[in-house]
Amino acid sequence: MRWLTLFLALLIAALQYPLWLGKGSWLRVWEVDQKIAAQKQVNQGLKARNASLEAEVRDLKQGYDAIEERARSELGMVKQDEVFFQVLDNDRNPAPATTSAGKASSGKAAGAAQKP
Numbered sequence: 427m428r429w430l431t432l433f434l435a436l437l438i439a440a441l442q443y444p445l446w447l448g449k450g451s452w453l454r455v456w457e458v459d460q461k462i463a464a465q466k467q468v469n470q471g472l473k474a475r476n477a478s479l480e481a482e483v484r485d486l487k488q489g490y491d492a493i494e495e496r497a498r499s500e501l502g503m504v505k506q507d508e509v510f511f512q513v514l515d516n517d518r519n520p521a522p523a524t525t526s527a528g529k530a531s532s533g534k535a536a537g538a539a540q541k542p
Contacts, residue, residue, distance in 0.1 A: 446452060485492040497503040504510045 444451065482492070486496075502510075
């Protein structure tokens with residue numbers, strides 16, 4: 427009777443092995459589900475990007491407003507009899523990079539050379 431119980435336990439374990447650790451196991455199914463969920467998120471982002479690009483293409487094919495906007499922003503074009511003003515902000519466009527230490531040291535050296 428003891429051998430029969432041991433044999434049946436081993437048989438059940440042998441039958442359970444593919445379910446838990448085999449090629450189509452629950453662990454693999456769970457991993458594939460995780461990959462599918464991640465890919466669905468990526469696909470959703472790409473669908474939104476494609477929709478915006480499709481809308482932009484449709485707008486460029488049908489209307490002149492988008493073409494005019496692109497010509498103004500990317501190429502700097504203006505309409506006839508239109509005056510273009512460019513306002514520069516000093517905080518956003520700083521002067522060329524020169525260090526004050528470099529100016530001071532070169533000024534001192536030049537001043538020292540002139541003072542005999």
